Amino acid sequence: MLISADTRISFPCSLVYATYRDKLVELVPYMPNVRYVKVKSRREENGRVYSVNEWHGGGEIPLAARAIISEDMLSWTEYNTWNEAEFSLSWQIETHAFSEAVNCTGKNHFIADGNSTIIKSRGELTIDPKQIKGVPRFIAKQIAHIVEDFLGKKIEPNLLQMSEGVRQYLEQQTKGSD
Numbered sequence: 001m002l003i004s005a006d007t008r009i010s011f012p013c014s015l016v017y018a019t020y021r022d023k024l025v026e027l028v029p030y031m032p033n034v035r036y037v038k039v040k041s042r043r044e045e046n047g048r049v050y051s052v053n054e055w056h057g058g059g060e061i062p063l064a065a066r067a068i069i070s071e072d073m074l075s076w077t078e079y080n081t082w083n084e085a086e087f088s089l090s091w092q093i094e095t096h097a098f099s100e101a102v103n104c105t106g107k108n109h110f111i112a113d114g115n116s117t118i119i120k121s122r123g124e125l126t127i128d129p130k131q132i133k134g135v136p137r138f139i140a141k142q143i144a145h146i147v148e149d150f151l152g153k154k155i156e157p158n159l160l161q162m163s164e165g166v167r168q169y170l171e172q173q174t175k176g177s178d
Contacts, residue, residue, distance in 0.1 A: 007121075009167045016119070027162070037055050040077070054075070057158075091107070100131045106124065
């Protein structure tokens with residue numbers, strides 16, 4: 001499943017990029033589907049920032065999916081590489097459930113457009129039914145489909161919600177400095 005989300009934030013690219021990279025915990029109140037984020041590690045090396053964040057989402061699990069999807073599916077670890085020279089973010093998500101079966105990676109590009117920033121998020125989510133242990137193959141295929149559908153419906157809206165949270169956060173910051 002391909003992941004694609006484009007957003008525009010009416011603030012300069014360097015500010016939007018730095019806010020995404022450096023203010024993650026402060027952005028949580030602006031993201032209703034996220035309960036909290038824990039920064040596990042962060043290091044800077046050769047013009048790049050490497051970070052690992054543990055996300056804990058919220059929201060309802062559809063009734064049909066509850067037998068397969070647990071609260072663990074609403075938590076994930078994100079591995080990021082921030083490249084300021086390119087204004088890009090390469091990311092990989094490791095789910096806390098079915099982690100050996102789920103592969104989710106992508107890249108965000110932050111593009112200056114006048115005094116605004118366009119964020120192009122592209123990624124891919126794949127689930128390998130052969131890696132779902134302890135169930136017959138035909139059931140594993142059904143599980144893979146349900147999990148991919150569930151996650152796919154969460155990821156793109158979360159990317160858009162993150163951008164909206166950054167916009168609201170920056171608007172609050174500029175109001176506070178007036």
